[in-house]
Structure formats: structure tokens, C-alpha cells
Amino acid sequence: MGRLPRWRSCGRVRLLGAAVSAVEPGPLAAWHISSFSPDVGPNCVEAGPSLDGSGRIAVRHSRHPDGPVIIYTRAEWDAFLAGVRADEFDF
Template sequence: MTHHKAATTSPFTTGGWAAAASCGPNGGNCVQINLDTEGVVGVRDGKRPSGPVLAFTATSWRAFLAAVRAGRLER
């Protein structure tokens, strides 16, 4: 397993966060994503916009979405 040091600054713009339309205007209980930084996808909890952000390479994010769509992450 590779361990990475937490970043102290975010490469993501504050206005670039988006959630599904069904989440409503305040983010609700939804995950938000940010695609503003080329090659990197940011993921955060909509209830905690100033909380931690997970950052994925675009390739890893596409692989994750493909696994979700294929049902490979269901229990």
C-alpha cells in the first residue's frame, strides 16, 4: 500500500463543485465532485464542504465509475 501525505492546499476551485440535481441546492446527503483540475477528480461530502477531499486521477475515476455501472461493487 502506498501512503501519501495530506495536502495543505486544494487544487480545486470553490465554485467547481457539483452534485446530482436530486440532491437539491444545499448538497444534502450527497457526494460532490469537482472536474476543474485537468487530470484530477475531487470528491467530497456535500454536508462538509470545508472537510477533506479525496483526489483521484481521471483514469482511476473512470475505472471506479465503470465498476459501479457494471454492479461490481455491490455486496
């Protein structure tokens, strides 16, 4: 088994190449909820493009819209989606 990534505590946390961002004033992203989420309810993940024009993708839990946000680069997000499409995350 490979080594697990380590958490590093500071103003931002690095996790598998993504930064967990502190809550910032104003909207951070154009949020989207999957049409596969039951009742588009509070038990799903929201994702959307960052509004800063960087091309990064923001992800958060819909139950905690003011909670932590994980920011991925476009390349990281594309790699994740490719893995989903290839059933690599069918746990």
C-alpha cells in the same frame, strides 16, 4: 479475503491510490451534485474536475464543503465509474 490498504499519516494521506488534500484557499474543483440526490441537499457526495488543469477528479461530502477532499487520477475515476456501471457497488 485480500489485505486491506494501510493508512499512512503525513501531510497527505494515500488511500487506494488517491490523495486526501488539505483545504486550500479558493475553489479546488468545479463541483457537481448528482441529480439523483434528494433535494440536491447536504447528504450527498460532490465530485468535479480539478481546476488545476491536471485532469484529476476531486470528491467531497456536501455537508462538509470545507472538509477533506479526495483527489483521484482520471484513470482511477474511470475505473470507479466502470465498476458502478457494472453494478459492482450495489451493496
